[in-house]
Amino acid sequence: xxxxxxxxxxxxxxxxxxxxxxxxxxxxxxxxxxxxxxxxxxxxxxxxxxxxxxxxxxxxxxxxxxxxxxxxxxxxxxxxxxxxxxxxxxxxxxxxxxxxxxxxxxxxxxxxxxxxxxxxxxxxxxxxxxxxxxxxxxxxxxxxxxxxxxxxxxxxxxxxxxxxxxxxxxxxxxxxxxxxxxxxxxxxxxxxxxxxxxxxxxxxxxxxxxxxxxxxxxxxxxxxxxxxxxxxxxxxxxxxxxxxxxxxxxxxxxxxxxxxxxxxxxxxxxxxxxxxxxxxxxxxxxxxxxxxxxxxxxxxxxxxxxxxxxxxxxxxxxxxxxxxxxxxxxxxxxx
Numbered sequence: 001x002x003x004x005x006x007x008x009x010x011x012x013x014x015x016x017x018x019x020x021x022x023x024x025x026x027x028x029x030x031x032x033x034x035x036x037x038x039x040x041x042x043x044x045x046x047x048x049x050x051x052x053x054x055x056x057x058x059x060x061x062x063x064x065x066x067x068x069x070x071x072x073x074x075x076x077x078x079x080x081x082x083x084x085x086x087x088x089x090x091x092x093x094x095x096x097x098x099x100x101x102x103x104x105x106x107x108x109x110x111x112x113x114x115x116x117x118x119x120x121x122x123x124x125x126x127x128x129x130x131x132x133x134x135x136x137x138x139x140x141x142x143x144x145x146x147x148x149x150x151x152x153x154x155x156x157x158x159x160x161x162x163x164x165x166x167x168x169x170x171x172x173x174x175x176x177x178x179x180x181x182x183x184x185x186x187x188x189x190x191x192x193x194x195x196x197x198x199x200x201x202x203x204x205x206x207x208x209x210x211x212x213x214x215x216x217x218x219x220x221x222x223x224x225x226x227x228x229x230x231x232x233x234x235x236x237x238x239x240x241x242x243x244x245x246x247x248x249x250x251x252x253x254x255x256x257x258x259x260x261x262x263x264x265x266x267x268x269x270x271x272x273x274x275x276x277x278x279x280x281x282x283x284x285x286x287x288x289x290x291x292x293x294x295x296x297x298x299x300x301x302x303x304x305x306x307x308x309x310x311x312x313x314x315x316x317x318x319x320x321x322x323x324x325x326x327x328x329x330x331x332x333x334x335x
C-alpha cells in the first residue's frame with residue numbers, strides 16, 4: 001500500500017514546526033544570557049513572573065516623567081545597540097540587588113519598547129520557551145486611529161503563539177484608561193477598548209505587525225500617514241516627519257530581521273544617538289529610490305511575516321540570500 005499523501009504532508013508540517021520551535025527556543029547573539037546562567041536557571045518559566053522581573057528592571061524613556069522621577073541620561077545604556085547582557089549589566093550597575101528585586105523607577109535602566117520585548121524574548125529562550133520579538137505598531141496608546149511604532153514579544157504557550165507587551169505595566173494601562181475617559185471624541189468606545197485590552201495576550205487589532213501594516217498601506221486599506229511615532233522632531237535629525245510608508249518599510253525590515261533572531265534598535269534610537277541608517281541601504285533609501293524588484297521583494301517578505309509558521313523556511317532562506325535584507329554589521333555594533 002502506498003504512502004497516504006495527506007499523512008506525508010502532515011509529517012512534513014510537523015517536522016517543520018518542530019524545527020521552528022527549536023530555533024526560536026534558542027538564543028541569538030543579541031538574546032544570549034550566558035553570563036547570567038545562574039539567574040536564568042533560578043528564574044521561573046512562568047511568563048507572568050518574567051513580566052514582573054522585566055518591569056522591575058526597565059523604564060521606557062517616554063514614560064520616565066509619568067512615574068514621577070527625573071530623567072537621568074546616566075541611566076541609559078551606553079551601547080549603540082544594546083545586547084540583552086548589556087541591559088542586565090547596566091541594571092546591576094545602577095542597583096546591585098538580585099535581578100528579581102524590583103527597582104524604584106529612578107533606579108531602572110532607561111530603554112525603549114524594543115528592550116522590553118527582546119529581554120522577555122531572551123528570558124523565555126533561556127527557559128527553552130520559543131519566543132521572538134516582533135516589530136510593528138500598537139493601536140492602544142490612545143485609540144486615536146494612529147498606528148504607533150512599537151515592539152512586543154511573541155511566545156509559544158504550547159498550543160499557539162501569544163503576543164505580549166511587557167512594557168505595558170498596570171500603571172501604563174491605567175494611565176491609558178484615564179486618557180480614554182478624558183477623550184473628546186468616541187470616549188465610550190475608547191474606554192471599552194482600553195478596559196478589554198489584555199497586554200499579556202494582545203489581539204491582531206491591538207498590535208499590528210509590520211507586515212500587516214505594509215499590506216494595509218500597499219492595498220490602500222489604511223493611510224500610510226497614520227503609521228509612525230508621535231514625538232517632537234529635533235532639527236538635528238534632518239527629517240520633517242516620522243510618519244509614512246518609509247517608516248513602515250523600516251519596521252518591516254526590522255521585523256524580518258527579528259524573525260531571524262537579529263533584533264535591531266528602533267529608528268529613533270540610532271538617530272537620537274547621532275547615528276544614521278545609511279549602512280542599511282534598503283532601509284535608508286527614499287521610497288522613490290526603490291527599484292521595482294525591491295518593491296516586489298518587500299511585498300513578498302511582508303507576506304511571509306503574516307504566517308511565520310508556514311513560511312519559516314522561506315524567511316530563513318530569504319534573509320541570507322536576498323540582497324538588502326540582512327542587517328549590516330555596522331548597524332549591530334555595540335561600541
